[in-house]
Amino acid sequence: MLPIASFLNELVKIAHAGTYVSFFTGEKRTDATFFPSGTLKKGPLSIYKVGKDPGYAPTGPASSIRFLNYYMNRAGKNLDPEQKAKIEKARLMLHNYNEKLKKEKLKAR
Secondary structure, three states: OOOHHHHHHHHHHHHHOOEEEOOOOOOEEEOOOOOOOOHHHOOHHHHHHHHHOOOOOOOOHHHHHHHHHHHHHHHHHHOOHHHHHHHHHHHHHHHHHHHHHHHHHHHHO
């Protein structure tokens, strides 16, 4: 059986699906990737910078890559080719950055 504090925190999680506030600490937590509005209309470098920022992608650049893939799969048919190329270039830059982080992590072991 869950202690009362854990139970209340679980209720808050369910109510806010994705972003929730810890009932007792008031600490805001998120498990999702959220880019500021208008970011995907900018150039690949801007998208890349936001994608590697832990404030917008809390689980790292891999979550940004997944987000961009999701966006491309859902909106890809309606995007003009130039915008699609920008997003694809940013995704590739994030992929290279993520691979670099993985190699550094392996070297540190």
